[in-house]
Amino acid sequence: MTFHPYLRLAWLLGIAVGVFVTPWPVAAVLIPVNVGLALSAGAPTSALLRTLRKLSVFGFFLLLTFALLPDKDAGDGVWIGLGAWGVTAYPSGAAIAGQMFLRLLCVVYASTAARATGDPADVTRALRGLGVPSRVALAMDATLGLLESAPGGGRRGGGGGRGRNRDGKPLREKVQRYWRAVREADSEMLVSPLRASIARAEARLQEEHPDVEPDVVRDAAVIAGVAGVMLGLKWLKTLPGLPVAPGHKNAVMLPLYILGGELTATPFGATACGLTMGVLAFLTGDGRYGVFEIPKHVVPGLIVDLLHPIVRRLPRSVPLYAAFGTVLAVGRLAADLSVAFALGVPKSFYAWIGGISVTHLAAGGLSGFVSVVLLGAVDTLREIPADDEADPWERA
Secondary structure (H helix, E strand, C coil): CCCCHHHHHHHHHHHHHHCCCCCHHHHHHHHHHHHHHHHHCCCCHHHHHHHHHHHHHHHHHHHHHHHHCCCCCCCCCEEEEECCEEEEECHHHHHHHHHHHHHHHHHHHHHHHHHHCCCHHHHHHHHHHCCCCHHHHHHHHHHHHHHHHCCCCCCCCCCCCCCECCCCCEHHHHHHHHHHHHHCCCHHHHHHHHHHHHHHHHHHHHHHCCCCCHHHHHHHHHHHHHHHHHHCHHHHCCCCCCCCCCCCCHHHHHHHHHHHHHHCCCCCHHHHHHHHHHHHHHHCCCCCCHHHHHHHHHHHHHHHHHHHHHHCCCCCCHHHHHHHHHHHHHHHHHHHCHHHHHHCCCHHHHHHCHHHHHHHHHHHHHHHHHHHHHHCCHHHHHCCCCCCCCCHHHCC
16 A cells, blocks of 8 residues: 555644644544554554554653652542552543653654655655755655665664674674774774765765756765764664663764764755754654654754854864763754653653763763764765775774
8 A cells, every 4th residue: 555755744744743732532543543554555563563662661751750740730649559668649640641652652653654655765755845955855865775775775674683783793893893993093994884875875866866966966975875874873773762871872973963064065964964864764763753753863963053163163172072962962862852842741751851861961972082083084085986885894
């Protein structure tokens, strides 16, 4: 079962807005509708169950917040415990948390249905028809092409199991090589994946869009290359999202926004990288919150475009970029919490999860080491040989 790209976009956007302004039973009814659409289009049941499992962690925090730290109008509580030990729970608060979880699950499953009921590349073409900048639309097409042509494709399930890469090598080994390159300022090790990704994207765009101006092709290739590397960092996903070390990927991903802004000639190049990455994270299912993945990637790019022109005038140093990375991490975390804001959670929720922000900020600070090394290789990345096709991670 397939649907026109514009119809899929309209369906997704309508649900993303509608479920938050209509009574909660609407979301409860639309969940099985979206599940049915996804299944009829060939989406695997395991993927839908995996989405539910991931969201259940967020739902658990919602439940604890509303049931144990309610608003003043929560009504009477119920004492749960043995003797003098226990807590007061508020059933009305738990019910509100359940309604919010249903709304979020409905939007995410609508995202799954939108991806499954047609070619994801068609959605990017529809976005271009709706006024999305050509560089971004072309970058989305090019990135999807990179993912589809990569060994094992760009879909989930291509790994060799937890803790191992597609080639069967331990992920720990690759992580150790990466950080050894950072420690030794080995820029070649770090930029090789990006160089190969940009070269493939540029060759693809030149072949498929010969009528597009070279500078547009170049910027689109850079954006696609950065987004492709971000999406390809599956070897770093060795930890679950919450509550273990959330935000640990900031140490690697935040410098890529900075590099994307440096390598693109168009204004707001880092924002374009973030927009591309956010939309593709949604389209490929590489995220927990469906369309809410988009602002999580756009905000760091926008901060880079606004502040990095000032930061780059200062002497380049690890402390400087560690501080800048922390600012980017704050922006990314704030955008990530937009899910909670959209759901209307009480202020106590933000206090409850405040502790997990430590790893987000710490990883942002660590990104300064990577940023300094990558920025030292900007000139070499501006001259990229078209035949750089090998898998750079296998050379190390």
